[in-house]
Ligand code: GTP
């Protein structure tokens with residue numbers, strides 16, 4: 001799919017204030033610093049449509065970007081940022097959970113996982129939460145430029161095996177590097193296929 005236009009629309013903390021035009025949307029979630037905002041920039045061919053930082057906790061709001069005047073990409077705050085303190089973590093988590101549970105036009109959530117790390121409890125619990133609430137999601141392994149191909153295969157196989165302990169089947173899985181601009185077409189084609197299905201329905 002070709003991205004012709006990508007425009008920032010609104011930032012807020014309240015799902016009720018998100019755009020009300022009914023266009024389908026695709027949101028990016030995961031631990032702070034995993035690369036959500038960077039991936040949105042990669043997908044849209046922008047350097048800083050979504051704001052990024054090497055320090056975790058950069059994105060603190062729900063950010064809507066209108067793509068091709070047809071659908072939205074949504075950049076969400078990250079979860080589990082230790083330096084934010086318990087109260088800060090809980091308030092961000094509340095924003096995320098409300099958005100995920102009550103946003104009717106959320107069509108698919110992309111859950112980003114740093115490919116360098118072993119499965120972490122906080123991500124596994126988040127996946128459990130998505131399953132319990134029937135939220136459609138994909139897994140995106142990010143920062144693939146940071147490890148060798150063989151290590152990537154090992155880590156992601158471990159991850160999939162861990163998920164298969166509780167899930168009968170795996171969600172779609174993508175591999176991305178925002179540094180090398182890899183994995184972009186796979187994700188955009190996936191979104192395009194869903195959008196085409198919605199248009200026919
Ligand atoms: P929060 O908004 O804090 O939750 O973080 P985020 O998930 O939006 O991460 P962000 O996109 O801001 O990226 C965090 C850091 O990781 C930045 O320094 C990025 O340059 C870096 N980064 C993101 N994606 C990649 C990637 O694919 N490869 C490499 N090498 N670095 C990346």
Ligand code: MG
Pocket residue numbers: 036037038051052058059075076077078
């Ligand atoms: Mg961010």
